[in-house]
Amino acid sequence: MKLARKLVFALVLLAFVVIAGLETVEVRRELARSAQDMQHDHRLLGHTLGGSFVRAWELEGEEQALTLLSQANRFQEQVQLRWRWLDSPEVATLLPEQRAELLAGRDISFVDERPLPGVLRSFTPVSLGSRQGLIEIAEPLTEQHLHLRQTVVGAAVATGAIFLAFLVVAMAMGRRLVGRPVEQLVGLAQRIGQGDLEARVHLRQQDELTTLADAMNQMAGGLAAARAQVTAETAARLATLEHLRHADRLGTVGKLASGVAHELGTPLNVVLGRAKMIASGEAEGDETQESALIITQQVQHMTGIIRQLLDFARRRTPQRAPEDLAELVARTLKLLHPMATRRGIILASEAEGPLLLEVDGGQIQQALTNLVVNGIHAMKRPGTLRVRLGRARALPPVELGGPEAEWVRVDVVDEGEGISPETLPRVFEPFFTTKDVGEGTGLGLSVSYGLIRDHGGWISVSSEPGRGSCFSIFLPPEARGPQEAEA
Structure with missing residues (x-):
């Protein structure tokens, strides 16, 4: 994976985690507020009905008080109101700490999860003479769960939209600030590796990649100067080496000269003798032709010796x-x-x-x-x-x-x-x-x-x-x- 993609992936992942975390906190906060509002509404409703229920009981009797609760239920679609005596079997199923709160005259609220999707139950203590009663308020959590689902979906949609927008922006910025400059630096390195030391790269940004590009440009310039120096030194070394080899060859030629001179002595004597015979007239007829042939052979022999010596001494470039x-x-x-x-x-x-x-x-x-x-x-x-x-x-x-x-x-x-x-x-x-x-x-x-x-x-x-x-x-x-x- 390229560096730009790694950076984009890391930034987008970080942004997603942060946004998801914030949305999660917001959803939980909203749920907590909703639960507090429901409990507060139950408490207000319980105390309001509690006062009316006591007055109706005291003035008109138990039947009229229960009728009041029944009429209140007709005006509540979700909320169910019931009358319970504190010593009734239904109340006996509450937890000991909940019963202790009720005995102390304090309201309690809790979520009963047995019927799905759950019910919020609240109990408001009501005193009728020497006997203690309770007004039970039960409200299903259907609307709360629906509100929760809508909140989560809305948060997810918002998170996704922000995530995609951040991804697009991050990819564009990563490509511009990291991906393209790195590609230019890689191309420069490849060209330098292939021997193009005149290659340069110029980035239109001020960051560490620009510093690296400047360093690579300076390196290419230094390598070009070093290569030119090495080329010049190599040429000088080869020229010096060739001079030494040629000097050694000439020294050897000098040593061979005396031997070659001796080698030429015999053919020269033969050539001189035959030439004198022809000049003095001693050689006549076929002897003259034979002497000329011998002179030709000896001259060719001497020419071969001299040419061999000259070929050995002659400077020339190496040739395989x-x-x-x-x-x-x-x-x-x-x-x-x-x-x-x-x-x-x-x-x-x-x-x-x-x-x-x-x-x-x-x-x-x-x-x-x-x-x-x-x-x-x-x-x-x-x-x-x-x-x-x-x-x-x-x-x-x-x-x-x-x-x-x-x-x-x-x-x-x-x-x-x-x-x-x-x-x-x-x-x-x-x-x-x-x-x-x-x-x-x-x-x-x-x-x-x-x-x-x-x-x-x-x-x-x-x-x-x-x-x-x-x-x-x-x-x-x-x-x-x-x-x-x-x-």
């Missing part, structure tokens, strides 16, 4: 698309092959087969590159760095939430010196690094974790000093963002 992770791992290891070869490290890939996910391939490659480069730097002597790709059941970390489920897992396992237990909890902190000055910025692992987190996954690490480390990337099998993963 179906990506085979097995192919992405192979492409990443090929890019890092020159860097690993200079350190005598073998890069090995272990994949169960093609694994298609809808991800941002460039971001995943950047995260994977950071982990592999980190593993290469951790290996101070020749060895094998393995990248394993498959599926595994895992329980997400507390900050991500959710039940244990199946995830796509990418393990980067190195044979380096490992990470000490006191350092392990801090490896993903921005700008935290254990490398020598000039070898790292401390952003690689932090950026990688952020990239994977944006895809609804996470990175875990396990390490044993002296035996190497394992960084594990967990990605959801379906395309999900961080908000969906947390939900």
